[in-house]
Amino acid sequence: MRVIVGKGSCGIAAGANDVYDRLQALSEETPCPGTELGITGCIGMCFLEPIVDIYPNPREEDCLRLVHVQESDAEAIWHAICEDDLGSLDHLKIKQEDEEFLNQQTRIALRNCGVIDPEKLEDYTARGGYRSLWRILKKNITPEEVIHEIDVAGLRGRGGAGFSTAFKWQAARNAPGEEKYLICNADEGDPGAFMDRAVIEGDPHSLLEGMLIGAYAIGAKEGIVYVRAEYPLAIVRLKKAIEDATAAGYLGDNIMGSDFSCRIRIKAGAGAFVCGEETALIESLEGKRGMPRLKPPFPAQEGYWHKPSNINNVETFANVAWIMKNGGEAFAAMGTKNSKGTKVFALTGKIKRGGLVEIPMGRTLRDVIFGIGGGIRGGAAFKAVQLGGPSGGCVPAARLDTQIDYNELVITGAIMGSGGMVVMDESTCMVNMARFFLDFTTKESCGKCIHCRLGTKRMKEILDRIVEGKGEEGDLEKLEELCNAVKDGALCGLGNTAPNPVLTTLRYFRREFEAHIREHRCPAGECRALISYSIDPDKCIGCTACARQCPVSAIRGEVKKIHEIDPELCIKCGNCKTACRFDAVKVR
């Protein structure tokens, strides 16, 4: 029997380490011959963490999946394993409906995530890992043939912009010079996106193999992975993967006895969203402030240390070995005319089943949110989904049948982006949402271009006023004017796309903006300056729970009598609403 604990960042945050440690202690106290305890990376079903998978037969894929496992459950689990009585664990078993979450997916980039132990090279090779690289080197497949296969696959950059990977590789290959670099952008900065983290934590060798094939194709002898500093576990696992692959001869000089040599090293980022932009990333790699360069010259001509460089994101590389193994046509058979293959999304927000979702392009947003995600958590109505982070936009209910396709999504005003998909219900104020993103881009603007540096600041000031109830007639027009100016006037993608969250919310939720300005009302009940709390006398039973939680003693009332909130004292912290078990606290 094999017992696997999901130890991705999410699992660990939910308590997977405690579960694992307890199981390990039990396995030492009461050894159970033939049973092996192991770990895996992110399974993707974050809403069920911590997860323990039990494989009665290690050679088969069938497993008993236990969810929401707590440290206190470990004893029962170990007992059931030792006694071969897995039926006694039925209370922890995953529900049939939750299994739908994975059943509806097609996993290519995530093919090994949640299945293998990311810290064991042999787990990766047992599933065909490094076979694509081996075949290329042993069968003398030329770099041109590799690029051609990627071209047939129609692989486009998964980091957001969706540029053709084969085109970029060809450009870097064609660039004159001996010294070339292959760079992996793992500076996953979009708030609400964690696909790349999951790949590195769950299957680091697939990234390395993809990078090695890329390096072979463009003619690079050195690869660098630029990882966000906020991902310590990813760095640890990638480091180990590099050491193991080097020791096994998959990395380093004369790989697998061929003429091809390549080293890969890690560079930890230091926290700057703009470094997701490729030229800013290069500046940062060189130890400087991460400020974008003028293009052209493009990195393929003059990149890292002014040498030809190619930059792809993690998910892009994670697809490469699969494509080389199964052929470009198999990849291109999935998806739409413009968008081939699959895409990974991080489904979060007010969603019932949140986690990592990989689906073929061409499926609709509705399929993902309602089919896989199970719809809105808590029963409120769906309001919008935010795609593409600070560069993307909010797509409303009326557009839920939009296909997941680079071009189709642009028509909605949003973008494919790197894969963040944050679902919002009626309680989210769209004006505040726009302000939230502007606050982010204002802080993250590197300051090089005046339109971005000051334009986003002026826009945020207007949005600040609106959420505080001090909006004026003409504010929305001013916002639109600034949006267009920033779009046109900024040098890099950060500034060019910073207005998108504002433009899309204005386009689909203009009435909500107008309610703030003209009626001094926040329809979603979120903007503190525009709402008031009161207690519904029909529902209040006088339990005093709210009064005890009020930090400013603004709630009066005796036990078992109806309570009242003094609006003069209330600071609108919301504690009373959280405390009330009878839904008696109303927000208007």
Added chain:
Amino acid sequence: METKSDLSLIEPTLSTYRDQKGSLIAILQSAQDIYGYLPMDVMEHISREAQVPISTIIGVATFYTQFRLQPVGKHLIMLCDGTACHVNSSELISAAITDELGIRDGETTEDGLFTLKHVACLGCCSLSPVMMISGQTYGALTPDKTRQILRKLAEKGGETK
């Protein structure tokens, strides 16, 4: 008031990176690991040893959010301000921390035990709202749960002091 730092601690780092160009960020990261923040005298020392103008060093140190120019408390509370956390009311968590400890974003408690820092997405979105304290992630926070976590840490912190 600036105290004197033990400059010998950074020597191994400086020799590791001596011949590697473009290593300034890595050196500063290592310095911060050693000293807990980037003291001015350490940055001046790096400037002399690595032959990088101090203006460049300050430029880099102030550009990236990871670097701190002031010492932080024993427990650094990194409160996630990502989109999913925002949608799931991270603002209430921030208010609870401020109410419990009397500090706002970027401030440190008088006893030097806690520093609060709002950070961009920690990537644990399905557990939002989330905070990370000394490498440990706490998810699915409520104001009450947050207060309890802080009180527990404060108790422990008191013992070791």
